[in-house]
Amino acid sequence: MAHAEAHDAAAVAADAHQEHPIKLYLVVWGWLFILSAGSYMVDYLHVQGYLRWSLILIFMMLKAGLIVAVFMHMAWERLALVYAILVPPIAVLVFVWIMAIESEHTLWTRLTFFGLNP
Structure with a gap:
């Protein structure tokens, strides 16, 4: 019985220290760069009105979602x-x-x- 509990504790400890491949972080950084470039292009191209604010909010929510999901590990919670x-x-x-x-x-x-x- 004690062996099973020790095995479960080791499995929980292994899950708590999960490492993700560097490729995942590089891909997310790439997407964040692309989304930021799109956000800057909205200003650079002088987009006005509801389209401007819609695009800015969409880019902002996508970037926040990526950051929360990957860098704050919410995708694995x-x-x-x-x-x-x-x-x-x-x-x-x-x-x-x-x-x-x-x-x-x-x-x-x-x-x-x-x-x-x-």
Whole structure:
């Protein structure tokens, strides 16, 4: 029985010190460079309006996702830990989106009620 527990402890210790190939980090660095270049090209090409902000946010989220997944080792974590870290910010973004929609409705209602709407 003690031998089985020692074997399980050794397996857990081996899993805790997992090393990844250098190629993985080089590929991620390459993608981060490409995404950063794309982000800089948005400014360099003077992209304006919603397209500009959409591209900047897309590049930002992709870079953050790569950094969190590989450099913070989130890709190899248990699903419960991933959910514990990712679900709250997603919920905050959903609530901000709902508040933005609510604010549009509130503005429309106030303008209509006070007779300022043409």
